[in-house]
Amino acid sequence: MNKRLLFFTAALYLGGVLAPPLACVMAQPQVAPEGKAQSGKKKQTNASNSQQEQNEGQRIFEQNCSRCHNAPEGFSPNISGTIVRHMRVRASLSKHDEEELLRFFNP
Amino acid sequence: MIVMILGGCSWCVAQDTPLLSGGVGFQTNTNGGNTTYTPIIEPLLAAPIGNHLLIESRAALLESFSPNTNGQSGYSHSHFIGLTYLEGDYIATPHITVVGGSYLLPFGTYNERLSPIWISNFFNGPLSLPIGLMSTGTGVGGMLRGSAISRRKYSVDYATWFSASSSNEQFQAERSVGLRTDLYMPENRLEIGFSFDRLLQGTHESFYEGHVWWEPKETAFRLRSEFDSGAHANGYWIEADYRTQHFGGLNSWIGRFEPVFRMNQTFRLDTVASDGVPLVNTQRPDFGLDYNLPHNVRILTSYSRQFSSAGNVNIWQTGIVYRFLFPTWKGKL
Numbered sequence: 001m002n003k004r005l006l007f008f009t010a011a012l013y014l015g016g017v018l019a020p021p022l023a024c025v026m027a028q029p030q031v032a033p034e035g036k037a038q039s040g041k042k043k044q045t046n047a048s049n050s051q052q053e054q055n056e057g058q059r060i061f062e063q064n065c066s067r068c069h070n071a072p073e074g075f076s077p078n079i080s081g082t083i084v085r086h087m088r089v090r091a092s093l094s095k096h097d098e099e100e101l102l103r104f105f106n107p
Numbered sequence: 108m109i110v111m112i113l114g115g116c117s118w119c120v121a122q123d124t125p126l127l128s129g130g131v132g133f134q135t136n137t138n139g140g141n142t143t144y145t146p147i148i149e150p151l152l153a154a155p156i157g158n159h160l161l162i163e164s165r166a167a168l169l170e171s172f173s174p175n176t177n178g179q180s181g182y183s184h185s186h187f188i189g190l191t192y193l194e195g196d197y198i199a200t201p202h203i204t205v206v207g208g209s210y211l212l213p214f215g216t217y218n219e220r221l222s223p224i225w226i227s228n229f230f231n232g233p234l235s236l237p238i239g240l241m242s243t244g245t246g247v248g249g250m251l252r253g254s255a256i257s258r259r260k261y262s263v264d265y266a267t268w269f270s271a272s273s274s275n276e277q278f279q280a281e282r283s284v285g286l287r288t289d290l291y292m293p294e295n296r297l298e299i300g301f302s303f304d305r306l307l308q309g310t311h312e313s314f315y316e317g318h319v320w321w322e323p324k325e326t327a328f329r330l331r332s333e334f335d336s337g338a339h340a341n342g343y344w345i346e347a348d349y350r351t352q353h354f355g356g357l358n359s360w361i362g363r364f365e366p367v368f369r370m371n372q373t374f375r376l377d378t379v380a381s382d383g384v385p386l387v388n389t390q391r392p393d394f395g396l397d398y399n400l401p402h403n404v405r406i407l408t409s410y411s412r413q414f415s416s417a418g419n420v421n422i423w424q425t426g427i428v429y430r431f432l433f434p435t436w437k438g439k440l
Binding site for chain 2: 081
């Protein structure tokens with residue numbers, strides 16, 4: 001039992017559908033989460049509210065997505081809503097997180 | 108359902124085009140001198156319907172080649188094609204999502220969050236992975252999950268499920284019930300979680316899991332740890348990975364290197380059950396070096412040394428994975 005406790009403590013602390021869509025995808029504009037995250041601070045043309053919303057989405061993106069995976073380099077804006085809904089379910093994100101992420105991907 | 112998805116887009120708006128994602132990879136695995144070569148495709152389909160429903164499914168298609176033994180030339184091969192899961196997610200309220208169908212058991216962290224080949228840092232899973240996953244890692248039935256509390260400084264999420272017994276070829280599952288809950292503190296990037304599940308067929312048994320994940324702010328360092336306990340075996344794994352930002356950022360040629368280390372250990376309590384955990388106490392350090400190429404391509408390499416009274420072995424793994432993500436059709440904005 002002591003052994004189990006020791007290792008528990010140690011653990012705690014040390015703690016064929018592919019081809020058809022390709023053509024149309026290649027021609028589409030891409031959302032680049034990482035790029036957006038970097039360029040968000042530079043853009044000051046929007047109103048301050050819009051900037052705050054963008055920053056909120058960026059914060060949620062940075063705090064949640066990298067917990068499990070690297071961000072994809074880019075994706076079509078057509079699927080940003082699907083991605084966010086998928087991640088809302090998989091990562092148990094809140095409704096607020098979902099809305100802010102959607103704004104972040106589609107400023 | 109597929110016909111419905113492909114047949115029309117009247118319900119499809121703006122950013123809600125169904126997507127096809129997943130990974131294509133090729134890996135080699137040399138275990139104790141025996142090498143296998145495995146090309147693999149893991150496609151994932153996610154299709155939203157209306158404002159509340161999402162249909163999603165993942166499949167695995169792989170072929171495994173290994174040299175013939177007993178002095179014969181040539182290779183023998185075997186293949187596997189199967190659905191990993193097929194589920195419908197209905198977002199009922201801001202705090203409750205109802206999941207039905209065949210789903211990945213959310214016991215622990217690896218099965219649901221790290222098992223896709225385009226996410227995991229190693230091709231093989233931790234030694235203690237089978238604990239609590241009811242042989243198949245999937246359940247057939249229903250699950251309630253969602254965000255219980257979400258604040259700026261902390262959030263709590265949960266998942267609770269019931270699975271029926273299923274012997275269907277594509278959707279095998281054992282009768283079980285379980286729950287998982289996580290506390291996440293985003294400012295500290297610290298996650299602490301707990302899982303419990305119970306097998307409700309044959310000899311009823313309970314399984315427990317605790318995990319701590321930490322990703323220090325403004326670093327590309329991740330520390331993940333998990334402890335699993337079952338009636339016949341216990342185990343833990345601790346994984347750390349790092350990418351440096353000090354030589355031109357993450358996307359510089361140096362920043363794309365990702366050294367990874369994982370320590371696995373399992374403790375066998377008895378040999379009554381054949382649960383997928385090694386039959387004797389086993390330790391295995393995994394040393395990995397991954398390289399994140401542009402265009403969502405990743406090279407994974409690792410060396411592991413497995414120690415046990417059954418014999419010590421070296422395990423070498425190399426491979427490449429491409430992660431794809433695109434709409435199933437062009438859609439309209």
